[in-house]
Amino acid sequence: MADFKTYLSERAQFIDVLLDQWLPAAETRPASLHQAMRHSVLAGGKRLRPVLCMAAAEACGGTKEAASFAACAVECLHTYTLIHDDLPCMDDDDLRRGRPTCHKVYGEAVALLAGDALQALSFELLAKTQQGVHHSHGDMVTELARASGSLHLVGGQVADVEGEGKELALEDLRYIHESKTAALLTASVVLGGMAADATKEQLQGLREFGAATGLAFQIIDDILDVTQPSEKLGKSAGKDVASQKSTYPALMGIEASRAEAQRLTAQAHAALEVFGPYGKRLRDLVDYLLARDY
Amino acid sequence: MADFKTYLSERAQFIDVLLDQWLPAAETRPASLHQAMRHSVLAGGKRLRPVLCMAAAEACGGTKEAASFAACAVECLHTYTLIHDDLPCMDDDDLRRGRPTCHKVYGEAVALLAGDALQALSFELLAKTQQGVHHSHGDMVTELARASGSLHLVGGQVADVEGEGKELALEDLRYIHESKTAALLTASVVLGGMAADATKEQLQGLREFGAATGLAFQIIDDILDVTQPSEKLGKSAGKDVASQKSTYPALMGIEASRAEAQRLTAQAHAALEVFGPYGKRLRDLVDYLLARDY
Numbered sequence: 001m002a003d004f005k006t007y008l009s010e011r012a013q014f015i016d017v018l019l020d021q022w023l024p025a026a027e028t029r030p031a032s033l034h035q036a037m038r039h040s041v042l043a044g045g046k047r048l049r050p051v052l053c054m055a056a057a058e059a060c061g062g063t064k065e066a067a068s069f070a071a072c073a074v075e076c077l078h079t080y081t082l083i084h085d086d087l088p089c090m091d092d093d094d095l096r097r098g099r100p101t102c103h104k105v106y107g108e109a110v111a112l113l114a115g116d117a118l119q120a121l122s123f124e125l126l127a128k129t130q131q132g133v134h135h136s137h138g139d140m141v142t143e144l145a146r147a148s149g150s151l152h153l154v155g156g157q158v159a160d161v162e163g164e165g166k167e168l169a170l171e172d173l174r175y176i177h178e179s180k181t182a183a184l185l186t187a188s189v190v191l192g193g194m195a196a197d198a199t200k201e202q203l204q205g206l207r208e209f210g211a212a213t214g215l216a217f218q219i220i221d222d223i224l225d226v227t228q229p230s231e232k233l234g235k236s237a238g239k240d241v242a243s244q245k246s247t248y249p250a251l252m253g254i255e256a257s258r259a260e261a262q263r264l265t266a267q268a269h270a271a272l273e274v275f276g277p278y279g280k281r282l283r284d285l286v287d288y289l290l291a292r293d294y
Numbered sequence: 295m296a297d298f299k300t301y302l303s304e305r306a307q308f309i310d311v312l313l314d315q316w317l318p319a320a321e322t323r324p325a326s327l328h329q330a331m332r333h334s335v336l337a338g339g340k341r342l343r344p345v346l347c348m349a350a351a352e353a354c355g356g357t358k359e360a361a362s363f364a365a366c367a368v369e370c371l372h373t374y375t376l377i378h379d380d381l382p383c384m385d386d387d388d389l390r391r392g393r394p395t396c397h398k399v400y401g402e403a404v405a406l407l408a409g410d411a412l413q414a415l416s417f418e419l420l421a422k423t424q425q426g427v428h429h430s431h432g433d434m435v436t437e438l439a440r441a442s443g444s445l446h447l448v449g450g451q452v453a454d455v456e457g458e459g460k461e462l463a464l465e466d467l468r469y470i471h472e473s474k475t476a477a478l479l480t481a482s483v484v485l486g487g488m489a490a491d492a493t494k495e496q497l498q499g500l501r502e503f504g505a506a507t508g509l510a511f512q513i514i515d516d517i518l519d520v521t522q523p524s525e526k527l528g529k530s531a532g533k534d535v536a537s538q539k540s541t542y543p544a545l546m547g548i549e550a551s552r553a554e555a556q557r558l559t560a561q562a563h564a565a566l567e568v569f570g571p572y573g574k575r576l577r578d579l580v581d582y583l584l585a586r587d588y
């Protein structure tokens with residue numbers, strides 16, 4: 001695991017350098033907008049989606065460089081959703097990745113617009129990916145747009161907001177987690193695969209891996225929200241309880257939630273069989289996610 | 295002009311039918327989100343950007359059908375910016391296209407997310423355009439993402455918000471109008487051209503036409519805001535004055551503003567010379583925009 005943590009932090013650093021380079025400079029007009037975008041994107045974070053994206057490319061026999069635009073695209077997209085999520089009309093959160101949220105520093109209007117601009121940038125970066133034989137830019141854009149659109153990511157956010165204060169059925173909570181979290185994690189690995197010119201079979205493996213890993217990840221997030229303090233999470237802890245959100249631990253208890261995350265992790269492992277030894281990093285990643293405590 | 299108004303309304307209807315068809319149905323889960331998206335997109339409106347997009351395709355020898363996905367993409371993108379613009383943290387507007395604004399009906403959170411989802415849908419639709427020989431999906435996505443990103447559309451919105459209550463220099467106001475309005479109008483005609491497999495020369499003509507037309511359009515909007523009542527505009531009139539925004543009439547007077555719009559219109563005509571008789575609809579369009587009173 002020590003070795004794997006080194007790998008993770010090296011990959012996160014690789015992405016940090018590229019994001020810094022590919023985001024417009026802080027003084028670019030209008031400066032407040034570009035500062036706001038950089039404030040949120042360059043706040044550190046685990047860079048889980050980019051790391052997954054690059055590891056998926058490598059599992060398909062490609063390089064991390066081949067997937068670098070796609071990796072930064074999914075991180076920009078993820079960051080836009082965090083900025084909008086934190087706005088007063090949504091979760092109204094002050095702390096994110098251990099720093100004041102975007103609207104706390106730049107005001108609501110600029111934060112809203114920084115999120116909007118990051119979504120556009122995400123598609124712009126994605127379209128810089130070198131195309132292979134099997135997947136066009138059109139395929140990649142379709143993948144990201146669907147995963148992040150009204151039927152998946154944004155749809156999940158709406159269902160999440162509307163579910164506050166209600167006790168949801170497990171099935172509805174699963175829909176929210178699958179839409180809000182698993183869809184973009186899946187797109188991250190699928191885009192990494194596309195950037196590495198994956199075969200149909202490989203892409204199918206990545207899709208199954210992403211779906212299982214994404215749901216496991218969100219269940220563990222639910223567990224950590226009730227078991228860990230804010231300092232460790234780098235965001236406000238206990239906010240699911242505070243905003244009366246249904247969570248896996250609330251609906252099925254902590255132990256059963258852990259067992260469900262374990263079952264999904266095994267499912268993710270099974271989906272990686274098609275990659276043989278090349279799937280090692282993705283296997284390590286899902287194990288790491290299961291075991292994490294922040 | 296009567297003949298041209300018929301053309302315009304036929305084209306708007308053509309687009310209305312497609313938007314209705316390509317937006318997820320109102321009952322699609324989550325229903326509130328899809329209703330909010332449909333509320334704002336299907337509120338009528340002149341469909342100026344889609345009409346420009348299709349007319350540009352025809353100027354390049356293509357069909358309106360070839361440009362139909364791109365046309366709906368720019369309308370979805372435009373609509374997302376309207377929804378976000380109307381939010382309380384931005385212009386805080388109650389009326390849009392003669393109807394209550396999205397957040398007035400569906401609440402702020404759902405309106406915010408409906409805008410986000412429309413941006414994603416916009417790229418998804420664009421990627422359905424049939425590619426020609428000269429322009430790939432990558433080129434199209436890059437065009438739309440840049441025009442709508444932090445260096446253009448969103449950048450212009452930020453400069454606009456930050457300019458409230460200040461007397462701007464004409465140069466700064468021009469920057470705002472070029473970014474906020476002209477960039478997406480330009481992308482609309484350029485994407486129409488790309489969908490019709492335009493030559494380099496044609497695309498350059500469309501770019502110059504879009505820039506001049508877009509700026510003229512916004513200057514006329516500024517004029518109408520002070521000279522026309524809300525009922526005619528279908529949105530709150532006098533809001534530029536109310537929010538202490540700099541406008542062309544405020545900076546250079548109504549007559550000089552009209553003259554500037556006329557000069558830009560002549561420039562737009564000149565840019566169309568490369569299209570010969572095929573440029574007729576675009577010529578009519580810019581004349582119509584100059585003469586409009588709503």
